[in-house]
Amino acid sequence: MPVLEVKDIEKSFGTLQVLKKIDFSLEKGETLAIIGSSGSGKTTLLRCLNFLERPDRGKIIVNHEVIFDAADPVTRRDSELRKKRLHFGLVFQNFNLFPQYTVLKNVTLALELLARERPDYKQRKKAILEEIREKGRNLLAQVGLSDKLDYYPHMISGGQQQRVAIARALALEPDILCFDEPTSALDPELTGEVLKVIRNLAERHTTMIIVTHEMDFARDVADRVIFMDGGVIVEQGSPEEVFGNPREERTKQFLARYKGN
Amino acid sequence: MNDIPVIIGRLTESFLLNCRLFALTLLFSLPLGLLIAFGSMSRFQPLKWLIRTFVWIIRGTPLMLQLLIIYFGPGLLNLGFSWPGGTSGRFVAATVAFIINYACYFSEIFRGGIESIPKGQYEAGQVLGMTKSQIFFNVILLQVIKRILPPVGNEVITLVKDTALARIIANKEIIMMAGEYTSKGLIWPLFATGIYFLVFVGVLTLLIGWLEKKLSYFRA
Numbered sequence: 001m002p003v004l005e006v007k008d009i010e011k012s013f014g015t016l017q018v019l020k021k022i023d024f025s026l027e028k029g030e031t032l033a034i035i036g037s038s039g040s041g042k043t044t045l046l047r048c049l050n051f052l053e054r055p056d057r058g059k060i061i062v063n064h065e066v067i068f069d070a071a072d073p074v075t076r077r078d079s080e081l082r083k084k085r086l087h088f089g090l091v092f093q094n095f096n097l098f099p100q101y102t103v104l105k106n107v108t109l110a111l112e113l114l115a116r117e118r119p120d121y122k123q124r125k126k127a128i129l130e131e132i133r134e135k136g137r138n139l140l141a142q143v144g145l146s147d148k149l150d151y152y153p154h155m156i157s158g159g160q161q162q163r164v165a166i167a168r169a170l171a172l173e174p175d176i177l178c179f180d181e182p183t184s185a186l187d188p189e190l191t192g193e194v195l196k197v198i199r200n201l202a203e204r205h206t207t208m209i210i211v212t213h214e215m216d217f218a219r220d221v222a223d224r225v226i227f228m229d230g231g232v233i234v235e236q237g238s239p240e241e242v243f244g245n246p247r248e249e250r251t252k253q254f255l256a257r258y259k260g261n
Numbered sequence: 262m263n264d265i266p267v268i269i270g271r272l273t274e275s276f277l278l279n280c281r282l283f284a285l286t287l288l289f290s291l292p293l294g295l296l297i298a299f300g301s302m303s304r305f306q307p308l309k310w311l312i313r314t315f316v317w318i319i320r321g322t323p324l325m326l327q328l329l330i331i332y333f334g335p336g337l338l339n340l341g342f343s344w345p346g347g348t349s350g351r352f353v354a355a356t357v358a359f360i361i362n363y364a365c366y367f368s369e370i371f372r373g374g375i376e377s378i379p380k381g382q383y384e385a386g387q388v389l390g391m392t393k394s395q396i397f398f399n400v401i402l403l404q405v406i407k408r409i410l411p412p413v414g415n416e417v418i419t420l421v422k423d424t425a426l427a428r429i430i431a432n433k434e435i436i437m438m439a440g441e442y443t444s445k446g447l448i449w450p451l452f453a454t455g456i457y458f459l460v461f462v463g464v465l466t467l468l469i470g471w472l473e474k475k476l477s478y479f480r481a
């Protein structure tokens with residue numbers, strides 16, 4: 001049973017069509033890697049799934065519920081989207097941590113704000129906030145940062161910041177966690193620690209979509225791979241198929257460039 | 262009549278007018294400036310350009326002119342209202358002129374500060390399910406405050422000195438008071454007013470420095 005079905009998503013910026021009939025689905029617990037050259041629309045696709053961009057056409061279905069349908073104005077409303085976007089989490093290329101909050105607070109802030117909407121918030125405030133902090137500490141332990149809870153983002157390395165960003169996204173327990181080139185803003189010696197955390201999540205069967213230029217990592221961790229070019233999905237399949245035995249000429253050319261490096 | 266304690270007393274008393282004008286202007290122009298800043302960034306184009314034109318006019322003309330127009334305008338233009346009579350009317354008119362003028366200056370600083378925050382900060386908040394106002398108050402605002410503290414500090418210090426302009430519509434502020442002694446042949450009260458301003462500005466400088474230090478715990 002697929003957690004996510006993306007049906008014929010299209011997106012244009014002005015006259016430039018960036019996504020054309022993007023159609024795929026994702027099973028629960030699967031890791032999907034999206035590869036493709038620069039400008040092929042990978043970031044735009046993730047931004048559409050997280051409603052940072054609004055698709056012009058198409059549907060997004062999560063757990064058989066249509067959470068977005070471009071043809072249905074009700075699902076396009078801002079107020080609707082705010083709740084529904086919580087099905088997705090997004091880890092940005094350049095982390096986007098909140099600089100004025102500690103590592104722990106970065107992870108717990110959104111939960112604390114959401115908790116205010118709970119009916120029992122006033123009576124149980126202290127207990128609720130402590131539960132949230134406990135959850136934050138556990139998540140930070142999971143990404144190996146138990147000793148950095150009270151640090152501010154500028155005090156820790158890029159790799160550590162990205163691990164905080166992952167914990168922050170996990171805190172909201174999204175059905176699908178998206179990564180947009182999570183290691184490409186990092187010095188080479190720091191990518192390993194972040195990839196290790198993601199690999200760990202894959203082993204725990206976290207449903208993930210990872211846009212990446214790390215081909216070895218994609219091949220190793222992904223259950224399925226999508227190759228995009230010029231706004232279309234050119235080829236998709238298992239890593240063995242896409243990397244080992246690509247059918248399409250464009251895929252072959254793209255992969256050849258990486259082998260060359 | 263000319264003995265020092267009496268003169269000092271009257272200078273101090275008139276400086277309270279400068280202080281009141283300063284405090285009221287800050288109290289109202291800071292929030293009003295934020296509102297104007299939002300207006301000048303509005304996606305509704307007519308509102309945006311109306312506000313930007315207004316800000317341009319206020320920032321492009323002398324505060325002294327604005328004081329005169331706001332004080333005399335309502336009566337002479339038959340606007341259907343006039344300021345209350347006497348000293349209180351003159352003070353209210355001056356306060357209104359100062360608030361409008363400073364709100365416009367602050368709005369430009371706020372706008373610059375808000376626009377300088379990277380888009381990624383908003384998007385990180387959005388992706389975490391925060392509402393627009395939660396993002397503004399919990400994520401953006403403190404970063405903006407940190408960034409605009411130096412230029413706001415400069416404006417605040419300028420405001421202290423600008424309060425002397427209120428005399429143009431006969432508010433008896435400290436320099437006007439000292440001027441009365443000068444016309445009687447006494448120069449030292451004029452020098453003394455300088456000390457009042459220096460001390461006030463000095464205290465403010467310390468306060469702003471302290472605030473900047475308070476916000477130096479993070480980088481934005």
Ligand SMILES: Nc1ncnc2c1ncn2[C@@H]1O[C@H](COP(=O)(O)OP(=O)(O)OP(=O)(O)O)[C@@H](O)[C@H]1O
Pocket residue numbers: 013016018036037038039040041042043044045
């Ligand atoms: N907000 C926007 N306005 C206009 N054009 C945009 C916008 N965002 C993206 N584009 C364009 O859409 C195309 C796809 O961009 P996108 O960022 O999705 O590519 P990408 O596959 O993520 O590339 P990269 O590997 O370089 O990150 C590019 O041509 C880009 O210039």
Ligand SMILES: [Mg+2]
Pocket residue numbers: 042043044180
């Ligand atoms: Mg991209």
